[in-house]
Amino acid sequence: MDRFAAMRLFVRVAELGSFSAVAQQMGVARSVVTRQVAALEQHLGCKLMARSTRSLTLTSAGAAYLEKCRVILNLVEAAETDIASERQTPRGPIRISLPLSFGVKRVAPLLLEFARRHPEVTLDMDYSDRRVNLIEEGIDLSIRVTRQLASGDVARRLGGCVNRVVAAPDYLARHGSPRHPRELAHHAFLGYTLSNSMVSFDIDGQLLNVPVRPQLTANNGEVLAEAAAQGMGITSQPDFIVEDWLASGRLEVILRDFAMPPLGVYALLPGNKQIPHRVRVLLEFLAERMG
Structure with a gap:
């Protein structure tokens, strides 16, 4: 038994809570992983894990051994890393x-x-x-x-x-340009899926969270910028997403006097x-x- 390899497998199984997940990640059969951990338990003379059909939990000995394994393996990897560093x-x-x-x-x-x-x-x-x-x-x-x-x-x-609040000139001509962040609540908003329908501003050191009503949501800013360029509403996107649209004039920055928290x-x-x-x-x- 390669003791270090078995220790690494034991740590991976403990972290993922599954023999199958470790086997799939390594591209080997589940039996290979279980045999290695079983051999380690036999070598130590104690059970490290309590197994059932639905769960896998560490025994008290397993929890203590896990922490020591992490320390030992980190030291081994650090030593190997130092050698690799010397090779440049x-x-x-x-x-x-x-x-x-x-x-x-x-x-x-x-x-x-x-x-x-x-x-x-x-x-x-x-x-x-x-x-x-x-x-x-x-x-x-x-x-x-x-x-x-x-x-x-x-x-x-x-x-x-930095984030920019942007809209198409056509949209602003039809609906007007908001002069304060709170006015965003009255506009069609194109929101990022994970933003929880809120847009944040930093006003005099205080965080102002403005609720908005998403007309459309997506988990990709490029899609939202394109929708804004088509006049579908207002969106808030990082500068690296909207820079090309701003340069072409299809979008313009609004609420310039109100800073947004930096990213x-x-x-x-x-x-x-x-x-x-x-x-x-x-x-x-x-x-x-x-x-």
Whole structure:
């Protein structure tokens, strides 16, 4: 039995709460995972997990062993990372999750440059606006644009951007231009799916949340900007989404005197895990180029 491999499998099973999920992620049969954990239990002479048809829970010995395994495996990975760092040649796979619009427009050119510089690194890029679970999905690095991080996020700020409230000249000619954020409640609004029908402004250091009535919702800002350009309503989008529409004159900024809370661009990392050398090199590259 490869004890370190068995310990890694045990940690993965404990984190995901499922032998099947770990087997699927690794591309092996479920029996391979169960045999490894069973061999580890036999070696230790105690049960680490209580199994049933519907659930899997750690025993008291398993919970204590899990924490020690994490410490040991982090030390092992740190030692291996130090050796890799000394070689100065990043190599191996990196799975990275990116938001669709920002990822394609701003990050993709940087990732392609990074791939050309480091041909021994293989990048697996997943473009989606959904929030991914880095540990469950085996993601090494996630780029997110958000106003506020979630509790427990392990992140590094790479930069920022600003939101703009925009509408088509045709819409404003037909319905008038709001002079105060509260007037948005009387307009057709094109809202981002996760915004909870609220638009936020920073007025004299105080956060003003304005309720709006979505005429249309979508989980992608490009769609909402196009709908606004067609005169369907008002929308609030980051500058990297609306810049082309503003330059063409199809959209114009309104409520210029009212600032919106800034958005941060963050690199999110799996918690409680030593960053592999190849991921650290990519992180430093993105921080330098996007900062």
